[in-house]
Amino acid sequence: MKKKKRIALALAAALMMVLLLAACGDKTIRLGVAGIGGVYQVFGEDYAALQAQNGGRKLEVRETAGSAASLRLLSSGYLQMAVVQADMAQDAYNQTGAFAESEVENNFSTMAVLYQEECHIVVRADSGINTVEELQGKTVSIGEEESGTEQNAKQILAAYGLDEKLVKEVNLNYTDAAKQLQSGEIDALFCTSGVKTEMIEELANSCGIALLPVDGSAAARLLAAYPAYSQGVIPAGSYNGQDQDVPTIGVKAVLLASDELSENTVKALTKTLYDGVDTLQTELGLPLELGPADKIGVPVHAGAAAYYQENGMAAGEDAA
Structure with missing residues (x-):
């Protein structure tokens, strides 16, 4: 009997330790964002600061190589939240596209659409490059691997x-790509980000830039082939020296949450997002287009859905 009692006590102690460890780990939520130089990182830091002011669960911002990397880390449980592109979220959830042969689990849901991202193709103003076709034979940064x-x-x-075979593609983060474009080591860089991205602003002010359009039949093919894309524009005056609108394609940035996070936790985090929209817009310098994000093919988290329902927002309805 004594032996059984000792075993029972040991099991109870072990269970209590597991619960205590889970509770301690449950206090901090890791939020994945892309690297320094993009809007995701700025958003993550500002959102985490708002959450800290509210006294809720702490958000710990973690940099990643980009959307694909964040989705893999979210699926594996290392991250509990992530800011990613809608097209990548859709592919990961459905195991298509870049994730067609991946073992990424669809154990995550959406919290909200955040804003429209535009595909920027940046060259130096003195490069003589005016179209995407003229990138043939050039060295081009296509972003980090897994982005x-x-x-x-x-x-x-x-x-x-x-x-x-026709373009020398190199994988650089935004900061390194900007440095190498300025020094002439590369001829162009791609950046999918909100308009008025800090890295591009600094380039425009330091060496002068031009933005290549994505339009015509090429844009039509992209819009037909990839449902997550939409027609976009980089408005005139977005960057120093840019005096005309630049047509391009865009994709939504979305905020995801692990299904392991409780309904109450995600509901509170969604409230922080909506309550802080004015602050976030000011810090980011771009308009947020907050909405339930159910149109991207990834279900809305139960906690976010509860917030939307309580605040009179129907599924799919924007609420900026």
Whole structure:
């Protein structure tokens, strides 16, 4: 009997330790964002600061190589939240596209659409390059490996009949790409991000830039082939020296949450997002287009859905 009692006590102690460890780990939520130089990182830091002010669960911002990397880390449980491109989220959830042969689990849901991202193709103002076709034979940064920018860049180049045999593709983060464009080591860089991206602003001010349009039949092919894309524009005056609108394609940035996070936790985090919309827009310098995000083919988290229902927002209805 004594032996059984000792075993029972040991099991109870072990269970209590597991619960305590889970509770401790449950206090901090890791939020995945792309690297320094893009809007995701700025959003993540500002959102985490708002959450800290509310006294709720702590958000710990973690940099990743980009959307694909964030989705893999979210699926594996290392991250509990992530900011990613809608097209990448859709592919990961459905195990298509870049994730067709991946073992990524669809154990995540959406919290909200955040804003429209535009595909920027940046060259130096003195480069003499005016079209995507003229990138043939050039050295081009297509973003980091495992990033949404990399996928967009490859798809855009392919729409213009270009591939790695015709263009020298290099994988650089935004910061390194900007440095190498300024120094002339590369001829162009791709960046899928919100308009008025800090890295592009700094380039425009330091060496002068031009933005290549994505339009015509190439844009039509992209819009037909990839449902997550939409017609976009980089408005005149977005960057120093840019005096005309630049047509391009865009994709939504979305905020995802692990299905392991409780309904109450995600509901509170969604409230923080909506309550802080004015602050976030000011810090980011771009308009947020908050909405339930059920149109991208990934279910809405139960906690976010509860928030939307309580605040009179129907599924699919924007609420900026």
